[in-house]
């Protein structure tokens with residue numbers, strides 16, 4: 219590690235963070251379930267297949283259009299389990315609260331966490347609270363962990379990902395990233411963009427129960443679709459190509475991105491999924507997704523290729539083709 | 555419908571590309587896009603895919619973060635280490651390495667460095683935090699100078715006492731004059747910055763065709779704008795003609811914006827300014843006029859470390875169009891957006907960062 223101290227880069231989801239994970243955490247904690255580095259660990263316990271996941275939430279501001287940190291903390295862990303093909307069952311929740319925090323705000327956060335847990339059909343069965351002195355944390359930090367059951371024979375296809383497979387996204391990209399940005403101190407533009415924060419387990423369960431062709435799913439949170447797609451093909455014998463014109467992006471999200479120099483492919487989402495599936499199942503899965511309220515804007519955005527193994531390519535709007543690189547560093551708006 | 559889509563139409567691109575190919579000029583051409591915004595568009599939309607290999611696009615000194623010299627960052631860091639000082643800045647600048655450190659590193663070790671999206675937001679923050687002295691890092695060209703002048707006018711009028719301005723504002727014509735006066739720079743045509751020209755007007759750049767015989771086109775920022783500008787440059791070359799033409803008519807008026815220039819003149823005056831890659835260019839910067847000296851943090855005495863260049867970094871050569879980013883031996887290995895060795899790898903409009911993020915398909919790193 220080149221830096222002697224932790225910098226924001228170490229948390230930005232790029233190369234610095236990967237180094238931290240592989241060179242520090244994985245090397246110390248080393249075990250087979252962890253080294254998969256998936257969104258959730260898959261564990262065999264007495265013949266059952268459990269998925270187990272944890273995530274911490276530190277978002278500024280705590281409340282944003284379309285949600286708050288409580289809703290986010292529940293959805294995030296539910297989704298991490300669901301994309302592994304598991305049925306989320308139980309969650310833990312831990313709060314770190316800053317002295318001076320408004321109790322009404324805390325109640326709003328807890329209530330929406332409870333609401334969305336109920337909607338997702340998971341129980342929050344254990345928890346913890348710590349209060350730290352003023353300025354030792356920023357309002358509310360939340361950690362959630364969750365366990366789910368991975369049904370045998372009814373989950374993801376065990377066929378390997380192969381050229382010709384289709385890449386689907388379940389809806390518009392970048393809503394969460396822009397919604398949070400627009401609510402942040404120091405940013406004065408007004409939009410109606412709401413976070414897409416939502417539990418995906420019901421939709422994904424429906425898809426998996428009706429199609430056996432889904433091979434891979436990820437929720438493109440921090441680092442966006444670019445992060446999960448580049449990770450999908452990294453060091454693999456196949457590549458991927460996506461078409462910019464096929465990617466669903468809200469018009470207003472697109473406008474803000476143009477203004478600030480962001481690319482929706484790199485913005486966080488909290489209620490979207492990317493899938494790779496067999497081409498013959500794509501129409502059917504698209505139909506299932508579009509019939510679900512969370513998947514109305516689902517679209518086929520590209521496919522797996524045999525050329526350019528290890529790389530994602532993007533066919534731009536104007537018809538040129540270039541690489542899609544993995545995210546690196548903090549996202550910063552441009553000057554002009 | 556999205557208003558930008560017509561400027562990104564694949565068929566129109568093909569048509570313009572075909573027209574450019576027809577010119578078949580018998581020598582290789584090097585066109586410089588001056589503005590970082592153009593650099594980003596060229597790489598993001600892979601525009602070189604549409605051009606014959608005889609036409610090469612090289613980046614120029616128009617990315618404000620990239621041309622910010624090390625001693626500016628060093629001075630900002632020194633100010634940040636004074637008691638009760640908050641550094642307010644645009645985002646990109648935070649990660650630009652100074653002589654030994656970046657503001658991001660200073661922040662990680664406890665320095666109060668805050669990112670704002672506009673100078674007006676920073677001024678508001680200063681008003682709400684009277685206990686801090688807020689130093690705003692003013693970088694940019696004529697367009698940004700105009701909004702910064704408005705903020706400083708507001709600051710002076712309302713007597714905000716805890717807001718200061720550290721200027722690295724630059725003016726584009728002076729830099730181009732310096733660039734073309736350098737002996738080893740060979741450029742056949744210039745794609746001029748649309749945003750800057752909205753303020754300066756076309757006349758500010760007329761000396762380029764006149765003195766150096768180089769054709770110029772003021773260009774918009776959509777892919778089709780840039781392609782059309784390339785076409786217009788080819789046409790001037792074919793006709794043995796050199797002028798400043800305006801491709802970006804939907805935004806840029808030939809006379810520019812006199813009111814905006816008046817706002818700038820009211821608050822700022824020309825000064826000598828250091829540019830990365832060029833050294834000090836006379837009269838190429840803007841600083842607060844003497845009557846606003848109170849708000850000018852140039853007047854604060856601090857000990858600033860002696861400036862040093864980054865070993866191996868060739869930002870200077872990249873900014874003058876002497877080399878392509880990939881010709882720098884640190885590119886993509888020691889120097890990446892997460893471990894930038896130079897400013898051109900930090901800003902999304904920097905040529906090095908643009909090549910890294912939007913690498914061509916056959917790129918081997």
Ligand code: SF4
Pocket residue numbers: 866867868869870872879882883884885886889890894895896897898899900906
């Ligand atoms: S690649 Fe990095 S080190 Fe090389 S010129 Fe660009 S910014 Fe400087």
